Amino acid sequence: xxxxxxxxxxxxxxxxxxxxxxxxxxxxxxxxxxxxxxxxxxxxxxxxxxxxxxxxxxxxxxxxxxxxxxxxxxxxxxxxxxxxxxxxxxxxxxxxxxxxxxxxxxxxxxxxxxxxxxxxxxxxxxxxxxxxxxxxxxxxxxxxxxxxxxxxxxxxxxxxxxxxxxxxxxxxxxxxxxxxxxxxxxxxxxxxxxxxxxxxxxxxxxxxxxxxxxxxxxxxxxxxxxxxxxxxxxxxxxxxxxxxxxxxxxxxxxxxxxxxxxxxxxxxxxxxxxxxxxxxxxxxxxxxxxxxxxxxxxxxxxxxxxxxxxxxxxxxxxxxxxxxxxxxxxxxxxxxxxxxxxxxxxxxxxxxxxxxxxxxxxxxxxxxxxxxxxxxxxxxxxxxxxxxxxxxxxxxxxxxxxxxxxxxxxxxxxxxxxxxxxxxxxxxxxxxxxxxxxxxxxxxxxxxxxxxxxxxxxxxxxxxxxxxxxxxxxxxxxxxxxxxxxxxxxxxxxxxxxxxxxxxxxxxxxxxxxxxxxxxxxxxxxxxxxxxxxxxxxxxxxxxxxxxxxxxxxxxxxxxxxxxxxxxxxxxxxxxxxxxxxxxxxxxxxxxxxxxxxxxxxxxxxxxxxxxxxxxxxxxxxxx
Numbered sequence: 001x002x003x004x005x006x007x008x009x010x011x012x013x014x015x016x017x018x019x020x021x022x023x024x025x026x027x028x029x030x031x032x033x034x035x036x037x038x039x040x041x042x043x044x045x046x047x048x049x050x051x052x053x054x055x056x057x058x059x060x061x062x063x064x065x066x067x068x069x070x071x072x073x074x075x076x077x078x079x080x081x082x083x084x085x086x087x088x089x090x091x092x093x094x095x096x097x098x099x100x101x102x103x104x105x106x107x108x109x110x111x112x113x114x115x116x117x118x119x120x121x122x123x124x125x126x127x128x129x130x131x132x133x134x135x136x137x138x139x140x141x142x143x144x145x146x147x148x149x150x151x152x153x154x155x156x157x158x159x160x161x162x163x164x165x166x167x168x169x170x171x172x173x174x175x176x177x178x179x180x181x182x183x184x185x186x187x188x189x190x191x192x193x194x195x196x197x198x199x200x201x202x203x204x205x206x207x208x209x210x211x212x213x214x215x216x217x218x219x220x221x222x223x224x225x226x227x228x229x230x231x232x233x234x235x236x237x238x239x240x241x242x243x244x245x246x247x248x249x250x251x252x253x254x255x256x257x258x259x260x261x262x263x264x265x266x267x268x269x270x271x272x273x274x275x276x277x278x279x280x281x282x283x284x285x286x287x288x289x290x291x292x293x294x295x296x297x298x299x300x301x302x303x304x305x306x307x308x309x310x311x312x313x314x315x316x317x318x319x320x321x322x323x324x325x326x327x328x329x330x331x332x333x334x335x336x337x338x339x340x341x342x343x344x345x346x347x348x349x350x351x352x353x354x355x356x357x358x359x360x361x362x363x364x365x366x367x368x369x370x371x372x373x374x375x376x377x378x379x380x381x382x383x384x385x386x387x388x389x390x391x392x393x394x395x396x397x398x399x400x401x402x403x404x405x406x407x408x409x410x411x412x413x414x415x416x417x418x419x420x421x422x423x424x425x426x427x428x429x430x431x432x433x434x435x436x437x438x439x440x441x442x443x444x445x446x447x448x449x450x451x452x453x454x455x456x457x458x459x460x461x462x463x464x465x466x467x468x469x470x471x472x473x474x475x476x477x478x479x480x481x482x483x484x485x486x487x488x489x490x491x492x493x494x495x496x497x498x499x500x501x502x503x504x505x506x507x508x509x510x511x512x513x514x515x516x517x518x519x520x521x522x523x524x525x526x527x528x529x530x531x532x533x534x535x536x537x538x539x540x541x542x543x544x545x546x547x548x549x550x551x552x553x554x555x556x557x558x559x560x561x562x563x564x565x566x567x568x569x570x571x572x573x574x575x576x577x578x579x580x581x582x583x584x585x586x587x588x589x590x591x592x593x594x595x596x597x598x599x600x601x602x603x604x605x606x607x608x609x610x611x612x613x614x615x616x617x618x619x620x621x622x623x624x
Contacts, residue, residue, distance in 0.1 A: 572592055
């Protein structure tokens with residue numbers, strides 16, 4: 001009984017080996033026939049694709065051709081003696097696919113013929129490769145159309161060929177497809193809505209074709225997309241909002257099309273997006289502040305559109321930005337303070353301002369805009385629509401701005417709370433980096449815009465806390481008289497932290513020029529490095545301005561360069577006030593000397609805000 005079983009096992013083993021040998025022989029012979037059609041036989045592939053003399057003499061011998069084709073042939077990988085992979089990329093193959101052995105390589109899973117000189121069309125017989133999952137024919141000279149019998153692939157790449165016609169909707173049936181590259185061909189028609197069934201697709205490249213129409217709504221189900229490039233086509237309509245559902249996407253390029261309307265705010269939800277290119281379209285409206293949520297954004301190109309309004313100041317938080325192109329739009333207002341904006345491309349925008357070469361500096365806000373503060377928070381009022389100037393409210397005839405200097409602070413604040421229903425969102429007309437703006441209608445008065453400022457700090461002591469005690473330290477960068485308010489207790493408070501910066505210990509903290517002219521430390525203008533000493537300098541200028549009643553202008557430089565810092569007191573006092581008594585005079589001299597020390601040319605020679613706070617907290621202050 002045992003010998004009989006042994007004979008059966010031996011018989012089936014020999015039958016299996018013979019079958020493999022026969023199949024391998026057929027596969028090798030078929031590949032050799034394809035090789036014979038190559039126009040160029042002088043390459044590494046042609047040299048290795050040969051049968052050994054023994055195999056050629058007796059091709060039926062077990063394992064003969066298996067050894068040649070599966071072990072010695074360039075680019076051929078076998079599994080269990082059957083050809084499983086053909087990878088002859090960049091082999092200088094000059095031929096076609098007409099004689100490729102589709103019928104003989106039934107176990108073939110992987111084909112990479114990219115970067116050769118293949119021409120002709122893709123034969124429909126490719127559908128016979130039922131086990132094929134990977135097909136790369138890119139960078140050849142293949143023409144014709146894509147056959148609908150392309151197979152059940154996970155990766156299909158036919159980029160940079162001469163393929164024409166429309167995209168077969170049958171590709172949408174390849175449910176396992178993870179990567180599809182049809183770029184740089186001559187494809188026409190529309191993106192098939194059947195692509196919506198490709199729920200595993202991670203990368204879709206259709207750029208540099210002649211595709212038209214809208215992006216189908218069905219593509220909203222492709223939630224695993226990581227890269228989408230539809231650039232350089234003829235797509236139109238609006239950018240669909242479902243793009244915001246591509247939470248895994250890091251590249252989105254829709255440039256050089258005819259997309260119109262506004263940039264959808266939903267793009268701001270793609271938090272891992274690294275490259276966003278919407279250039280050369282017909283987009284209008286404003287650049288949305290929601291794009292500042294893209295904290296991983298490195299490259300942003302919105303050029304050659306019809307975008308208007310301001311560049312969102314929230315862009316200053318995009319510390320990873322490396323390349324920004326916003327040229328040829330209709331943008332206006334200040335340029336954000338971000339290292340990427342120091343080399344930003346902004347030409348073709350007539351209304352931008354800032355401290356970059358080729359742009360005018362931004363104008364200071366009008367001094368007729370009065371800021372008012374209450375104990376519950378700072379507010380700023382701007383005139384919207386003039387009615388009259390009764391009840392103690394003055395309307396300036398030149399600037400048409402509202403002055404509230406004669407209004408009672410507490411009563412005004414109560415009226416604003418009532419008029420806005422405690423700052424209800426329905427009255428909000430604008431949001432910015434330093435607060436929200438609300439429209440308020442006062443009976444028989446005027447319509448005004450009320451701005452609730454986010455922060456207020458008692459100038460010296462709170463600046464000391466920001467510069468010295470916070471971790472990381474905070475630099476305001478715009479300490480000036482226009483940003484200091486008085487609350488209901490007449491206590492000075494610093495407002496508007498729109499360009500404030502955190503000093504990171506692992507960063508150079510270099511940034512674009514920012515702040516108010518006349519208050520910015522000179523060293524910042526040529527080093528672009530922000531330190532706590534920048535605020536110290538601004539505090540010195542502000543302190544002297546409070547004593548003088550106006551900005552000292554060019555006298556600031558003279559005081560900073562004075563070797564002894566001994567100056568005539570009368571030069572620095574407010575001419576509208578009586579000369580101070582001796583006790584007050586002594587205190588003023590102390591304050592002036594302390595302020596002048598803040599103006600020293602070398603930043604390290606200036607006192608810290610902590611030291612200034614300590615000196616001013618002494619009762620009486622220590623004389624210097």
